[in-house]
Amino acid sequence: MxxxxxxxxxxxxxxxxxxxIVALAACQPITLGGGTGLGGGAGPTINTSEPVPVALLIPKSSNGAGTVATSLENAARMAIADLTNVKIDLRVYDTAGSTTQAAAMAQKAVADGAQIILGPLFADAANAAGVAVANQNVNILSFSNNSSIAGGNVFVLGPTxxxxxxxxxxxxxxxxxxxxxxxxxxxxxxxxxxxxxxxxxxxxxxxxxxxxxxxxxxxxxxxxxxxxxxxxxxxxxxxxxxxxxxxxxxxxxxxxxxxxxxxxxxxxxxxxxxxxxxxxxxxxxxxxxxxxxxPDQAMIQNFQTRYTQAYGSSPHQLAGLAYDGIAAIGALVEAGNKKALTAGALTQGAGFQGVAGAFRLRPNGTNERALSVxxxxxxxxxxxxxxxxxxxxxxx
The missing domain is CATH 3.40.50.2300 (Response regulator)
Structure with missing residues (x-):
């Protein structure tokens, strides 16, 4: 004792x-609101019979976050491989852990044709990316769990x-x-x-x-x-x-x-x-x-085992967020709705099945995840x- x-x-x-990394993703004191009031958040009209361009913004060259970036990309590609009737054209952009570069990469991704953005990792970067493309009719599924940046065209995937x-x-x-x-x-x-x-x-x-x-x-x-x-x-x-x-x-x-x-x-x-x-x-x-x-530990263990078998190492604890993002996109596109990536579709009440169980996005940009007590x-x-x-x- x-x-x-x-x-x-x-x-x-x-x-x-x-x-x-979890704290960095969750606790940046951002107050800009991720594009709220800037006209974003509606979403594009897509052709569900063609590969859907999805941008993945991750800090690949960041000294402190390169490992988690690799895990996020691997998990996203694993989720794409699990889709049966949907094709995702994943395009990876390096934010380098920089707020300025995150905004620039978000703009480049949209210019390249991205219909939705997955990432960035850090709250300030996600906020900047959201502001940068708020008027481009493209939604962002960020890996942050900082609710203060949620809203408008920015959704947070991390547990809040x-x-x-x-x-x-x-x-x-x-x-x-x-x-x-x-x-x-x-x-x-x-x-x-x-x-x-x-x-x-x-x-x-x-x-x-x-x-x-x-x-x-x-x-x-x-x-x-x-x-x-x-x-x-x-x-x-x-x-x-x-x-x-x-x-x-x-x-x-x-x-x-x-x-x-x-x-x-x-x-x-x-x-x-x-x-x-x-x-x-x-x-x-x-x-x-x-x-x-x-969250459901059996489901998380299943994901970790599959990831390790596929990539030869254990995933970072945030890797499942990238899988969840692709799973949600895939489920919506598979339904064949040309408005699949709009805010209205993303926030459907039934939600999605992810790495740790059921989750859904809320109209205010935050999320609800099924948890055990x-x-x-x-x-x-x-x-x-x-x-x-x-x-x-x-x-x-």
Missing amino acids: FAFLSSARKVLTRSVFASV FENTAERLMNFAARQGKTKVLIAHPNNVEGQFGRNAVQQAASRNGIAVASVNGFEFSQAGVVAAIPQIKAAMDSTGADSLVMTSNSAGALPMLAQMLPEAGVNPANTQYIGLARWDVPAQTLELPGLQNGWFAL AMVRNKQVVIIDPAPTKFTGAGF
């Missing part, structure tokens, strides 16, 4: 600000905080939870997470009893513990949502809050981030009997509410 506590308390002194928060708050409401406290670091990621939980709680009839932000540092977390405990006591909240992940404040919170008297037996701990990576996280006291959401039971992950296999209704 004490050895692990020591490790947990050191976590914020290590390289938690390292360039994890909003989607995860909605799944968890909906489940919590169905389990009789009525009042939640939110604990989040005062950084961009933490603020996005806080907002997502607040909105999802409101939609599902759960009151937000208290919002507790803290400095993203070891000292900040230590100082926040008694404040969170006091807020739990004074508000009578039945649930505590922590937005932090295992690379950030989660280990300290999940160790120190139970020690301070926020008992997991009486308070429902809920996590906006994945708690199963790394596996050591599952040992934390505050996570026992806690809830978090995750898991519980940590005896330091193991147990699925307590499986992911739906298809969508019904309009979504949240």
Whole structure:
């Protein structure tokens, strides 16, 4: 216990600000809105009997993202090979990880005849690309999961905080939870997470009893513990949502809050981030009997196995987004509708089947992905509410 506590308390002194690709794709503080209000988003008229020109914008020559770029391209080509009655003319453009080049490559792709753009990877690049071609009647399926860039002609394929928060708050409401406290670091990621939980709680009839932000540092977390405990006591909240992940404040919170008297037996701990990576996280006291959401792991494993067999190495964790993009395009084109790549078609309520299960794009440019709710039971992950296999209704 004490050895692990020591490790947990050191976590914020290590390289938690390292360039994890998922974080880079998700947490750029972009506010331009990805072309909203610039006239984009309708989409072209296509000939479904001919190969459909699809542009793939990836940072092939970027020093920090070349590996993920290769994985994305491989996954896209794998998806194309899986299509039976549709031909995709995939054209690859190198953004070099540059916002300026992403905009230029988006313009070039459209000039070359692209009917839809898949990518770019980073939020700022996707935002710039969307603005650059907003008046060209071409939609963009970006690999970002930053909802702040979604809208107009830009859709985000990456898993969003909003989607995860909605799944968890909906489940919590169905389990009789009525009042939640939110604990989040005062950084961009933490603020996005806080907002997502607040909105999802409101939609599902759960009151937000208290919002507790803290400095993203070891000292900040230590100082926040008694404040969170006091807020739990004074508000009578039945649930505590922590937005932090295992690379950030989660280990300290999940160790120190139970020690301070926020008992997991009486308070429902809920996590906006994945708690199963790394596996050591599952040992934390505050996570026992806690809830978090995750995609269908059997489906992801199937994709990873197929990818490894095809390319001789494991895919990057974001590779499936490229497969999903091609799968959605292929499904729409196969239906034979000349308006297959318009915003109206892309946002069909039934959605699509992807690497991790069902997903659909929403009219506001964000997405909804089918997620399972898991519980940590005896330091193991147990699925307590499986992911739906298809969508019904309009979504949240």
